[in-house]
Amino acid sequence: MDRKVDVAVIGGGPAGLAAALKAHEAGARQVLVMERDSYPGGILQQCIHNGFGLHYFGEELTGPEYAQRFVDQVEHTDGIEVMLDTMVLSVSPDRVVTAVGKAGLITVQAGAVVLAMGCRERTRGALGIAGTRPAGVYTAGCAQRLVNMEGMMPGRRVVVLGSGDIGLIMARRMVWEGAKVEMVCELMPYSSGLNRNIVQCLEDNGIPLYFNTTVVEIHGQERVEGVTVAEVDPATRAPKMETARFVPCDTLLLSVGLIPENELTKGTGADMDPVTSGAVVDAARQTTAEGIFACGNVLHVHDLVDNVSREAAIAGENAAKYALGKLNKAETVRVMAQGGVRYVVPQRLVKGEGKAELYFRVGAAFKPARLTISCAERVLVSKKKLVMTPGEMEKAEIDLSQVDGDVTVRVEEG
Amino acid sequence: MYDVVVIGAGVVGCAIARQLSKYKIRVAVLEAKVDVAMGASRANSAIVHAGYDCKPGTNMARVNVAGNAMYDEWCRDLCVPLKRVGSLVAAFSEEEMEQVKKLRDYGEKNGVPGLAILTREEALDKQPGLSPEVVGALWAPTGAITCPYEMTIACAENAHDNGVEFYFDFLAEKITTLRDAVEVESDKNVLFRSRYVVNAAGVHADEISRLMGDDSFTISGRKGEYILLDREASGFVQRVVFQAPGPLGKGVLVSPTVDGNAFIGPTAVDDSGKEDTSVTQAGVDALKRAGVRSMPQVPANRPITAFAGIRAIPSTGDFILGQSKANPRLIQAAGICSPGLSSAPAIAVETVESLRRAGLNLVERGDFNPVRKKEKPFRAMTQEERAAAVEKDPRYGRVICRCETVTEAEIAAAIERTLGKATLDGVKRRTRAGMGRCQGGFCAPRVMELIEKYGGIPMEKITKNGGASKMIVGRTRQEEK
Ligand SMILES: Cc1cc2nc3c(=O)[nH]c(=O)nc-3n(C[C@H](O)[C@H](O)[C@H](O)COP(=O)(O)OP(=O)(O)OC[C@H]3O[C@@H](n4cnc5c(N)ncnc54)[C@H](O)[C@@H]3O)c2cc1C
Numbered sequence: 001m002d003r004k005v006d007v008a009v010i011g012g013g014p015a016g017l018a019a020a021l022k023a024h025e026a027g028a029r030q031v032l033v034m035e036r037d038s039y040p041g042g043i044l045q046q047c048i049h050n051g052f053g054l055h056y057f058g059e060e061l062t063g064p065e066y067a068q069r070f071v072d073q074v075e076h077t078d079g080i081e082v083m084l085d086t087m088v089l090s091v092s093p094d095r096v097v098t099a100v101g102k103a104g105l106i107t108v109q110a111g112a113v114v115l116a117m118g119c120r121e122r123t124r125g126a127l128g129i130a131g132t133r134p135a136g137v138y139t140a141g142c143a144q145r146l147v148n149m150e151g152m153m154p155g156r157r158v159v160v161l162g163s164g165d166i167g168l169i170m171a172r173r174m175v176w177e178g179a180k181v182e183m184v185c186e187l188m189p190y191s192s193g194l195n196r197n198i199v200q201c202l203e204d205n206g207i208p209l210y211f212n213t214t215v216v217e218i219h220g221q222e223r224v225e226g227v228t229v230a231e232v233d234p235a236t237r238a239p240k241m242e243t244a245r246f247v248p249c250d251t252l253l254l255s256v257g258l259i260p261e262n263e264l265t266k267g268t269g270a271d272m273d274p275v276t277s278g279a280v281v282d283a284a285r286q287t288t289a290e291g292i293f294a295c296g297n298v299l300h301v302h303d304l305v306d307n308v309s310r311e312a313a314i315a316g317e318n319a320a321k322y323a324l325g326k327l328n329k330a331e332t333v334r335v336m337a338q339g340g341v342r343y344v345v346p347q348r349l350v351k352g353e354g355k356a357e358l359y360f361r362v363g364a365a366f367k368p369a370r371l372t373i374s375c376a377e378r379v380l381v382s383k384k385k386l387v388m389t390p391g392e393m394e395k396a397e398i399d400l401s402q403v404d405g406d407v408t409v410r411v412e413e414g
Numbered sequence: 415m416y417d418v419v420v421i422g423a424g425v426v427g428c429a430i431a432r433q434l435s436k437y438k439i440r441v442a443v444l445e446a447k448v449d450v451a452m453g454a455s456r457a458n459s460a461i462v463h464a465g466y467d468c469k470p471g472t473n474m475a476r477v478n479v480a481g482n483a484m485y486d487e488w489c490r491d492l493c494v495p496l497k498r499v500g501s502l503v504a505a506f507s508e509e510e511m512e513q514v515k516k517l518r519d520y521g522e523k524n525g526v527p528g529l530a531i532l533t534r535e536e537a538l539d540k541q542p543g544l545s546p547e548v549v550g551a552l553w554a555p556t557g558a559i560t561c562p563y564e565m566t567i568a569c570a571e572n573a574h575d576n577g578v579e580f581y582f583d584f585l586a587e588k589i590t591t592l593r594d595a596v597e598v599e600s601d602k603n604v605l606f607r608s609r610y611v612v613n614a615a616g617v618h619a620d621e622i623s624r625l626m627g628d629d630s631f632t633i634s635g636r637k638g639e640y641i642l643l644d645r646e647a648s649g650f651v652q653r654v655v656f657q658a659p660g661p662l663g664k665g666v667l668v669s670p671t672v673d674g675n676a677f678i679g680p681t682a683v684d685d686s687g688k689e690d691t692s693v694t695q696a697g698v699d700a701l702k703r704a705g706v707r708s709m710p711q712v713p714a715n716r717p718i719t720a721f722a723g724i725r726a727i728p729s730t731g732d733f734i735l736g737q738s739k740a741n742p743r744l745i746q747a748a749g750i751c752s753p754g755l756s757s758a759p760a761i762a763v764e765t766v767e768s769l770r771r772a773g774l775n776l777v778e779r780g781d782f783n784p785v786r787k788k789e790k791p792f793r794a795m796t797q798e799e800r801a802a803a804v805e806k807d808p809r810y811g812r813v814i815c816r817c818e819t820v821t822e823a824e825i826a827a828a829i830e831r832t833l834g835k836a837t838l839d840g841v842k843r844r845t846r847a848g849m850g851r852c853q854g855g856f857c858a859p860r861v862m863e864l865i866e867k868y869g870g871i872p873m874e875k876i877t878k879n880g881g882a883s884k885m886i887v888g889r890t891r892q893e894e895k
């Protein structure tokens with residue numbers, strides 16, 4: 001063992017940095033952040049647009065500005081060390097972290113581990129779009145990195161598939177850089193992106209958004225020459241080939257979903273949630289692998305970094321408590337998604353005092369929506385909301401003293 | 415003046431080049447694309463067939479069985495993965511069982527060792543998860559899996575180490591046969607003069623042959639599509655699982671790859687043309703159905719990519735090998751459809767013998783080195799090996815591709831070893847960077863930086879796989895200012 005620390009944090013994005021700060025504040029003396037990139041800040045470093053921090057800092061910042069606030073604080077905190085260019089290769093169930101960096105192979109015994117590895121983008125292969133395999137097919141995040149960090153243009157005439165936030169933001173960026181964005185196609189009858197992004201990125205730039213529409217084929221031997229788009233049957237999602245049409249373009253950007261990056265998590269033996277693709281956690285954000293916590297996009301995909309920071313603080317604080325022997329093992333009850341609810345985080349709760357915030361997403365749009373949270377016959381929360389969409393994460397608070405068994409979270413029309 | 419030029423740098427051309435590099439002769443390989451293994455040799459089933467499905471007495475039967483037996487030595491010397499996992503041909507009815515028995519008879523005539531007819535239970539024992547509908551199977555223990563592009567790359571590098579010259583971006587377009595030599599000219603008017611030409615031009619071998627006055631055969635394309643599955647979902651298959659063959663070939667198979675993924679494929683689309691490697695929705699749907707037929711639990715909904723290759727189907731129904739009757743300076747290695755990968759080492763040996771018979775003076779050189787070294791991938795190293803590697807070269811400490819754990823040191827080595835031009839796909843085939851789950855989403859920009867750094871190719875000129883497949887089209891406005 002090369003060294004011992006109280007809390008090891010895997011990933012130096014906004015989640016990792018916020019978790020490290022809070023862990024230190026909560027009494028962990030030695031906190032080590034390991035980040036594979038050459039700089040901290042994670043995916044925020046390539047998000048040079050405005051719109052971060054409205055909730056957390058009460059002002060509008062760019063991604064790098066938001067990250068910098070945390071980077072500065074970490075730099076001024078003696079008990080936190082950030083190792084850059086360091087890729088974690090494995091985390092064992094007994095919290096031995098193995099990493100590799102320029103200095104060689106490192107093993108660290110951690111009192112507690114916070115997993116904050118973020119997510120990756122779904123690809124063309126995972127969707128199985130037919131056609132050729134030319135250059136010019138990029139995930140939106142990859143294109144974002146090329147444009148914003150390397151100053152490279154991936155193409156001049158663009159079709160975007162998927163109306164996730166990154167796709168919307170990249171559509172606008174490409175227009176600003178002088179490219180022509182032909183359209184954004186969305187398979188579903190609604191966008192998974194934030195409403196403000198649809199307005200600011202598409203509508204303000206005259207980019208058409210087609211719902212119930214997808215790309216069925218990619219054309220071009222060497223470089224993309226066009227795509228065939230078709231409407232889909234809203235019920236079956238099967239393309240209606242009679243509506244197929246060719247759209248000339250040299251670039252296809254994919255914004256078709258993010259998947260938590262959980263290879264390391266699986267190595268710890270923690271239970272996984274098949275819906276979020278992240279670990280199963282309790283309100284402390286502890287996974288079922290003892291002393292191993294998770295937060296940020298590795299736990300479930302967030303649309304707002306503000307929520308990431310908040311969640312990371314919970315994980316960091318509890319990781320410190322665990323490392324200091326102050327987090328007692330307790331029995332948990334399950335939190336279950338019902339009706340229109342796709343998933344809820346945390347998936348477990350410890351009975352007791354205080355309040356817990358539940359974060360959840362619906363699987364389809366509800367206008368209006370009725371939310372009911374109950375424990376057995378007891379209704380804990382009953383609320384109406386004008387609209388709930390899959391693109392926005394919802395939040396509700398419950399009183400833990402009311403919880404003595406499994407909790408259900410349910411959304412219905414009405 | 416060259417003694418031999420080989421046209422085509424697929425597995426056949428490169429294996430021949432390697433075999434020729436044992437002799438004191440001057441050899442050049444001429445390839446139309448920017449890299450080796452850009453044709454059928456990069457997209458196929460990667461099976462080293464046992465040799466039971468070729469008709470006895472054919473060229474195919476002979477070189478397949480001989481080639482299979484040579485694979486262990488070639489792969490060991492060339493540092494190419496080979497796994498003798500064995501293959502099963504599953505029959506779903508008594509009629510299909512008759513087919514399968516016919517394959518056994520063929521195999522025995524062809525000299526394939528170890529063949530056995532299995533009962534349903536024995537088949538299920540060899541491959542748990544096989545469909546319960548199976549009535550029996552043929553078992554071939556010498557069936558193996560390898561990596562076809564790695565084999566091609568390794569043969570080329572070893573040939574090059576032993577003095578063979580490689581020229582890329584050379585599309586042979588005009589060939590003039592003189593009295594004592596042949597002149598091969600490219601579309602860019604580069605000219606090679608050689609005593610003999612070996613035709614290993616894949617789907618275009620009939621055109622090369624015609625340019626040299628031999629029009630005794632034609633070649634048509636038969637496309638085969640595949641879906642490759644996520645490694646996490648790939649543990650369900652350990653053997654190569656065929657279905658009893660149909661009229662268009664060996665049928666759809668389910669197989670593991672040497673890298674731990676599994677795939678379903680290929681389809682067989684006859685007369686598909688020679689260039690169209692697109693994947694169709696109909697093809698993918700057919701593959702999923704066929705995969706489920708063999709192995710009901712196949713996770714067909716966990717693809718990471720789909721691709722297609724084109725078989726070079728000869729009008730003669732057999733590999734066309736040896737000296738051309740129409741032109742004694744032309745040695746054919748044409749119409750090499752499946753099992754061409756399995757046969758490549760034996761085709762190489764036979765081609766050299768054909769050249770000898772044609773009059774080429776072949777004297778062995780004393781210093782032929784059969785070994786091509788490749789550093790162990792970081793991903794396959796033990797902790798101690800990893801620590802030692804970083805100690806020696808800190809670039810092993812910089813992981814570029816996080817899905818497949820590929821480091822800067824490995825990518826730098828791959829770029830430096832590339833005989834043609836480094837491309838994104840070329841780096842991917844050599845190192846697996848970008849072959850994992852994110853398919854290059856994270857590492858493509860970083861690999862491009864390394865191609866610029868180690869290959870000296872400016873960002874704007876970097877391609878995915880040569881030609882017009884540029885990755886970027888220019889600088890952003892910000893940068894231009
Ligand atoms: C393109 C895009 C646009 C967005 N736009 C907005 C917006 O407008 N407003 C808003 O509020 N939010 C936005 N978000 C959301 C917000 O940026 C993310 O939710 C947030 O960055 C997630 O933080 P994270 O720390 O969980 O993940 P990340 O930022 O992805 O950080 C994870 C870090 O872990 C590192 N890592 C991963 N694996 C390892 C390993 N094995 N070893 C070491 N290090 C590792 C990675 O290199 C990375 O630095 C956007 C997100 C994206 C992707």
Ligand SMILES: Cc1cc2nc3c(=O)[nH]c(=O)nc-3n(C[C@H](O)[C@H](O)[C@H](O)COP(=O)(O)OP(=O)(O)OC[C@H]3O[C@@H](n4cnc5c(N)ncnc54)[C@H](O)[C@@H]3O)c2cc1C
Nearest residue numbers: 422424426446453454455458459461586616638754755756
């Ligand atoms: C779908 C499919 C599945 C298969 N499965 C298997 C299998 O499991 N096992 C097996 O043993 N075999 C299999 N095969 C067959 C095997 O892939 C081929 O037999 C083998 O790759 C052929 O190698 P080659 O070198 O002849 O052709 P190629 O790899 O196609 O190489 C020919 C080269 O010649 C070049 N060329 C062409 N014209 C010119 C010109 N005018 N000037 C310069 N260069 C030129 C091309 O650019 C190309 O690089 C399969 C094939 C396919 C398509």
